[in-house]
Amino acid sequence: MSAAFASTPFAMRAALEAAERAAARGEVPVGAALVGPDRRLLAVDGNRVEEHRDPTAHAEMLVVRAAAQRLGRPRLTDCDLYVTLEPCPMCAHALCLARVRRLYYGAEDPKGGGVDHGPRVLNSPSCHHRVEVYGLIAEEAAAALLRDFFRARR
């Protein structure tokens, strides 16, 4: 982990740890954490596409679904998502549908991202809820996890 890790928000630390566990399972190391209106962690998970044999089992989707289950409602009003990588278009629009308040992400994803790259779905007229976006939180630690994972596979 980078030297900046100690000053990382607790929910992003939880997301980074979930990403490390994903890497240990052989999954692309992305982790996410959902924080409820009372600032407690509602759900933490990492990518499980291969384990679940589910193309939609990105970390963000898993924590959105788990948090909605836990709250007993399909809308995550006043909840914030922390994720180690810029969400893809699928996950970004799921945050819109779930009415998530704020998105904090780590590393940028110029090739696959859908928030500040590609279709920028949260700025599209198809997104009927405004999600506040804060990028590059603990970016170095998040990017290092991905770099190490792909380097080891080459």
Added chain:
Amino acid sequence: MSAAFASTPFAMRAALEAAERAAARGEVPVGAALVGPDRRLLAVDGNRVEEHRDPTAHAEMLVVRAAAQRLGRPRLTDCDLYVTLEPCPMCAHALCLARVRRLYYGAEDPKGGGVDHGPRVLNSPSCHHRVEVYGLIAEEAAAALLRDFFRARR
């Protein structure tokens, strides 16, 4: 159902019937069917957002996940999706991630769609797989289901 219903492809008929069942459950009436490489139905389901208390439980997501489970792999190569409404950006990108071959949809969704409206995510550089798209299949029947549902709620 419209007079054109008899000539509707069998998978779209299955999707329309799933949409009708969704309406009967009080869900927005959208249905989807996934057809495997052998042209058999792999999965059929309707929207279950309220029932599952899951903002991601759109018909398309449910059949993509069920089909991947059934095939035992996260990629739906040579599979085709039929859905009664133009997919939203979340579902559209899920089809890209799942490597679905063809998308056939019913009614257009100018306000919430993400394929031929809004962010058009399947034409974005973030989508690294080409999904063939065929819109307006059994459009009238699909649109009538939605119209009747929202009229009854007013």
